[in-house]
Amino acid sequence: MKMISLSDAVALIPDGASLMIGGFMGVGTPERIIDELVRQRKRNLTVIANDTAVPGRGIGKLVDSGLVGRTIASHIGLNPETQKQMIEGKMAVDLIPQGTLIERIRAGGYGLGGVLTETGIGTIVEEGKQRIELNGKSYLIETSLRADFAIVNAFLADYLGNLSYVLTARNFNPVVVMAADTTIVTADHIVPVGLIAPDHVITPAPLVDYLVMNG
């Protein structure tokens, strides 16, 4: 794990990069990294996340700034700007059932080629996908997802990069950490090693490539 300044961290991300972003309706989203992506005008990003929050918040700020070329998400209903850009053809949007989305990301991080799920069978989600019969049940084959970068926010990070989360800010964060080539983390508090008890570490330090300096 390397400590890094916010501007240097975001400078690692090229235009056109794919980003898995933690958070659920902006809760647990690495807001400082988003702001810096906007400031450095990183363009044509592919965003893989649960949702695009609302205008002016979290991923919504990337959408407001026209920096997102493609979104892979489960829900965009609370962000009219995302829907507008989708309808105008400015942004490609893939909508995926939430449980399938998180499991495809988990598979990407856990070394699996995909998962089998009953979700989506007999709906438009099935279009273009392979169905498999197993033990008398039908499943869709859903392939794994990975990204160039995972950008996440933790509540606590220790000096080594062990992470813990609070309340409903955990959501996609510890899952996307596993599924990207490079992981960049912000933490609300950076604390001495040992303050996060071993049993309370949710993301082990070796998974974190860059921890953004606070202050």
Added chain:
Amino acid sequence: MKTMDAQSIIAKRIARELRTGMLVNLGIGIPTLVANFIPADVKVFFQSENGLIGTGSIPEEGMAHPLLTDAGGRPVTALPGACTFDSAMSFGLIRGGHVDATVLGALQVDAKGLLANWMIPGKMVPGMGGAMDLVTGAKRVIIAMQHTAKGKPKIVTKCTLPLTSARPVDLLVSEMAVIAFPKGGATLLETGPGITVEQVVAATEAKLELPDKIPEMQL
């Protein structure tokens, strides 16, 4: 009948389906109101799919925490015994059959109990969120909805809107009726307060099985 009255009837009737110890996921809209009508001696675990079991009511003024919200991003409280987890576990709970019941809204439900509740092509494309996983994976799927929309039946012969799942729902509660879907057909179990069987049939496009006894909803 005023809109608020209809919603309260629906929520109150569905609350009677819930038992102590059940893990329950409530959708947005009328389903959220169900929590208001659960008797004090019935202790249900409510799940928010953003990663919480033990979801409580809206916090009092000044007590909200920005990192404690429901799946719509609104501040909630956490009850004693609450726990939090990531989204993979949250949908493992849902898809894995660990959620005892989910209560969801509907755009259409058809004669076989198939549900359409996430999309109106060309008009409303918000994404399915967790709806497809919930309907496919929860042990029991209960629909909370007003019986008609602008006078048009929402309980139809066959859904014309995109389906949420190939799995039929178990129970549908409107302000006019309680309907179940055993053996692939819609059966009228109860009528709403002051509503006749004939009125239900007239407001329903799908063919309804009519048992000999169809009591009025007890609220």
